[in-house]
Amino acid sequence: MSDERRSWSQKAASPFGEAHIWPSASLLLAYPAYSGTAFVAPCIQSKSEPPKCETFSALSSKITEKVASAVKESGVKEGLCLVNAMHITASVYINDDESGLISDYDKWLEKLAPHEPLSGYRHNRTGEDNGDAHLKRQVMGREVVVAITGGRLDLGPWEQIFYGEFDGRRKKRVLIKIIGE
C-alpha cells in the first residue's frame, strides 16, 4: 500500500463516531509450481513484506484469519467486507473447513468440467490449457460479501472463507475491501 493510500485511510472524526472506508488490502498467493486443477497450497505474503510461506493443507487455502486480521486493522465496527479473487481461474468461497469436503469439491468440479481432453475447450486454442479452470471458478464463485458486526466478521458457526485455485500458474492475489463505520 502506498503512503498516499495509507494516509487516506486515517480515521476522521464524524457525527457518527469514527467512520471511514478502508483502502483495499490484498493477499498475494504465490504458487511455486503448476498443479493441474487441484486446490493448491499458497504462500501468502503481504505486499509490503517479504514472502512468508504458511502451512496450508495441500488442498485447501483457508483465509478466514487473514480476512479477520484485515477487519481488525481497519477499525470498522459495522459494515461489509468484500473478499474476491483477482484472477479468473480462482474462487473465493465460504464453506466447511473439512478436508473430505474439499476433496469432494475437487472430484465434483472435475466431473462437471473435466480438465481433459484439452481440445474440448476452444479457450485452449489460445495456447493455455486452463479452459476447465475458468468454468470451475463460475461454479464456486468469484467473491463473498461478509457482514461486519461488533468489529468482527459476522459468520455462521461453520462458515470459513477459502481461496480456491483451479489453475496454479502465476502469483495470485485476493482483494479485501472493507466499508463501514
Add this chain to the structure above:
Amino acid sequence: MSDERRSWSQKAASPFGEAHIWPSASLLLAYPAYSGTAFVAPCIQSKSEPPKCETFSALSSKITEKVASAVKESGVKEGLCLVNAMHITASVYINDDESGLISDYDKWLEKLAPHEPLSGYRHNRTGEDNGDAHLKRQVMGREVVVAITGGRLDLGPWEQIFYGEFDGRRKKRVLIKIIGE
C-alpha cells in the same frame, strides 16, 4: 438483538441527512424434521420473539417480504442490503416465485450432486450424510446483495429472494445486513 446493538443503531444527524448502518438482523428458520435434499418449509422467528411458524409452500421459502421489512425498519433510503445464509448447506438466491421452477431446481441439483450413494462423498465419513448439500449450495450461492433505492429493495420485476435449504437439520438463520444512508 442486544440492547447495546439496538442503541448503536439510533440514527445520527449528519451532513448528508440521516445516515447510519443497521446492525445485522437475522431470521431464524426452524426445521422440525430432516427432509433430504428438498427445499423444505421453514418456520421463521425473530431472535427475540417466540417461534412463529409461517405458511410456506413445502418446496419454497420466499423471504422477500422479510427482507423488505428489515429495509423499511432500518430507515436506509439508498444503500446495499446483504442477505446470506449463515449455514453451509443452504443458499440465499434470487429467482422466480414459480413452483414449477423450484421443482426444476430440486431435480436438477439432485442430478448435478446426487444425495446417494452416501459413500460417494468423503465428507460423509465424518458421520454426516449431507455431502451433496454442501455442493448444491455452491451452485445456488450463499448470498445476494440487493440495491436499496428510495427506501425500497431495488428488484427487477420478477426478482424474489429465496432461502434454499439442502439439508434440513437444525435451526437455520439468515443474516440481513443493511448499509447506506
Add this chain to the structure above:
Amino acid sequence: MSDERRSWSQKAASPFGEAHIWPSASLLLAYPAYSGTAFVAPCIQSKSEPPKCETFSALSSKITEKVASAVKESGVKEGLCLVNAMHITASVYINDDESGLISDYDKWLEKLAPHEPLSGYRHNRTGEDNGDAHLKRQVMGREVVVAITGGRLDLGPWEQIFYGEFDGRRKKRVLIKIIGE
C-alpha cells in the same frame, strides 16, 4: 434518472471529504429477437436517451466500460460497486474477454441444463420455454460486487464484467449501485 434523484445525488461536504451514495443507474439492454440459449448481442441505451445500438460480438456482452463510466460519474473514490442483472434468466459475471471461452461457457451450460426437451422443465408448463435459462443463470450468478479504489474499478489484470443473457426475450436492464466516499 428523475430530476429528484439527480438532485439527491449532489455531493455533500462532510468531515471525511466528499461523501455520498450514488443513486442506482441502469443499462437497458434491448433484444430485437429471441435467440435461444446463446449469449446474444444487446443494444445498450441509457434510460433518458433514444436507443443506441452498440457493436458487441454476437456471443459476448462486455459491460466493463459502462460500469467504469458510472463509477467515474459518481465521483466515488473508495467504495463498492454492485452490478446485477434485474432479470432472472440473465447473469452478470466476471471472467476473461476471450471469444473461445465465451463459446465454451455456452456449450458447457447447454450440457448442464439443456434447452430441450422443453418438457424436461415443469416451469415450461407456464407457457414459457426458458426453464433452462433460469438454471443456467444460477451457475453464472446474478451479480458481482467490485471494489472501487482510487476512483476506479479495482479489477485484476484479466477481469472483465459481462452481461450474459440466456433467454433473449424482452428488453433487459442491468443495475449499477455505487456506495462509498
